[in-house]
Amino acid sequence: MARRVRIALKTAVWGACLAPLALLCYRAATGDLTANPISFVTNTLGDWTLRILLASLAMTPLRIVFGLSWPIALRRLLGLFAFFYVCLHFAVWIVLDHFFDWPRMGADIVKRPYITMGMLALLSLIPLAATSTAGMVKRLGARAWTRLHRLAYAAGVLGCLHFLWLAKVGRRDQYWHALVLALLLGVRLGHVAVRFARRRRERRGAPVGRRVNPPTLTAP
């Protein structure tokens, strides 16, 4: 891919990912954070964490389904932005929501399944962020690195559970997020199944025939 195109795409991702934070800062500066600012800020940061995480998880399926290569160049950047937002989300919870009330936060992490899930999601993103540099890819080896970074899907599942279990009856966005995640996971699983079947056929020495490449999957 042309370098210029890649830079343009990455610039667009930077802009899109920083825009929600900029808007939040603007609303804070103009006193427009609703009557319950702490709750509003926490929820907004959580919403964007999950959205950006899902966006990063959508990159590989985009390649699988449409054969596009450019989304892969954005995957790491999106993942790091998801990590950035989850750190802000967590910091607001500690500092503004609970004001360093460690015993209470500890009890919540253990007793409240939605907080447990959120905490696990955050923890599972830490090794991914820590190994996001090119140097780390080299040190781990591509194979191990790829395997480790499948944790991103676990983070997505945990993040969606966090949202599903905290939402009150009558809300809907938590289902949309879970649905998107299910589709993305479905594409990947379908891809794995197709590859697995093909490999088995090849191993049995059966005539392979026309290779399906990329596999024909219907777009969601």
Place this chain on the structure above:
Amino acid sequence: MLIRRAGPFTANDVTDETLYLNRREWMVGAAALVLMPGEGEAATPQGQALTATRNEALSLQETPTKFEAATTYNNFYEFGVNKEDPARLAGTLKPRPWAVQVDGLVHKPKTYDIDELLRLAPLEERVYSLRCVEGWSMVIPWIGYPLAALLRRVEPTGKARYVEFTTLLDPSQFPAQRPSFFGFSLEWPYVEGLRLDEALHPLTLLTVGMYGRVLPNQNGAPVRVIVPWKYGFKSAKSLVRIRAVADEPKTSWNRAAPQEYGFYSNVNPAVDHPRWSQATERRIGEFRRRPTLPFNGYGDQVASLYAGLDLKKHY
């Protein structure tokens, strides 16, 4: 890649303060125009003053929550699930004309016109704390009179043991009551209930105003009930029916999630919501959480109602 740098700001780029303030006024004016009811529509426009004598004995000594906060941060699912939905959408609710049917197991059932209801007993102002099950609270000067004054007039029979409250069902006034494509909300109409002795308790307020004005639409105009020792959702809004019944009413939140919302729903820091703690709350306008008090601080007046009742079981 080309990044053009914008020139530095000059004093000329800054909007003149008077212009800026004018724009604000203009926006407020435009909003008022939109919100202003058409001719012959509402006899009592929103925001009309309502005089009442403060009942000091039953009022908190705390500074009330800002009026703006109390009218823009609301749970009123008939308008939508977001806190800002009610303030944004409540213009469709018409609080006049309005009637409230008071019937069921009573000797003198009657349908009251809202204006008659307003004159039924002397209006009092009471500063109560309102604790939402979500973990936040407000201090609100309500205006109304004890629900008991109304119930005594219709004379509940000996069989009446509960009182059921029903909110208006009208999708043309409550947008979220329209069937939606996906997702389930509460079952409409919204139904709440109290035990008869709770309903007759002097703290239970039939409420028609707040902050010296008639109730804003988003706060449950034209008439609602306020039960200060219970979580906010027990205080049903925009009532069209108050019915004395023999059996425990099937309340909306209890039907939607019985393990989370019990019939009693007394504010209780010792009984957590299954998914979150009820030990603390944030007063809207305050930074730090504060401990939640049993019965929302009204234990002295109401705890005796529940003598012998296991409040962990009857949450």
